[in-house]
Amino acid sequence: MKIIRAKHLGMCFGVRDAIAIAQAAAREEPVTVLGQLVHNATVVERMTEAGVRFSDHPEDVDTGRGLITAHGASERFRRRAEALGLKITDTTCPLVTSAHRALHGLVAEGYHPVVVGRRDHVEVRGLTEDLREFDVVIDAADIERLPSRSRFGVCSQTTQPIARVMELVERMRCRFRDSEVRFIDTVCQPTKQRQQSAVEVAARADVVIVVGGRNSNNTAELTETCRQFCECVHQVTGPGELNADWFENVRTAGLTAGTSTPDDVIAAVERRMSEMATNRRFATRD
Ligand code: SF4
Structure with missing residues (x-):
């Protein structure tokens, strides 16, 4: 065979860097990762053994330092953590930060934001939590459900297959022929x-x-x-x-x-x- x-x-550079930063921080002082640093049980187990703690809720953290993961977080989430007195170490992948910039830039230019991704994924929550209104789509049925807008601004979760993203953008353009559908490719x-x-x-x-x-x-x-x-x-x-x-x-x-x-x-x-x-x-x- x-x-x-x-x-x-x-492993990509974003995840490698986040792990290295978390391990270095844990050597200095007790640190809690806010959410899952990576979606891999082996890595989480090894980091737990190295003294890194994990918590989904900043309210439950009993260390002085909290770490934002490579998947990023919303400003609202950061403020919530800081208001609780946590010092923040940010390991957001620069390519996730680019996706945030692209999406918020589209909103600032007056486009209605649409994210191609999984609604319950931490990265998508981070991308959308600060927005007043937005839509998240993952398949053709979601596109059918979208209300009409004159200007759509589309980005995607960084880990979506580009073929799916392009197909959904095309569907939007077909469905909303009288609307502008502006797409910024944020797949990493x-x-x-x-x-x-x-x-x-x-x-x-x-x-x-x-x-x-x-x-x-x-x-x-x-x-x-x-x-x-x-x-x-x-x-x-x-x-x-x-x-x-x-x-x-x-x-x-x-x-x-x-x-x-x-x-x-x-x-x-x-x-x-x-x-x-x-x-x-x-x-x-x-
Ligand atoms: S955006 Fe891409 S490079 Fe960055 S952590 Fe996610 S998968 Fe890795």
């Missing part, structure tokens, strides 16, 4: 690279393994994208979830991982895939 690794996979480059690499791998593989946290949006999106190009796709959080039966009669297996998956977890999954293939005596590793 040949294993093809996606050219771009795993690491997401685009991982999505593109996943497509390349899935198109060549008999089975694809996607490594990432169960609650990681970008991992789920990678899995969904791979399923469009390969019939057999499995998402796992680590090597323990691999099943040797998945590699029965498989000549080519693809491997990719979400932006919050640590390198050593990906390597462990790849090793285990090789061992399973070797045990079945058809390994031809490239």
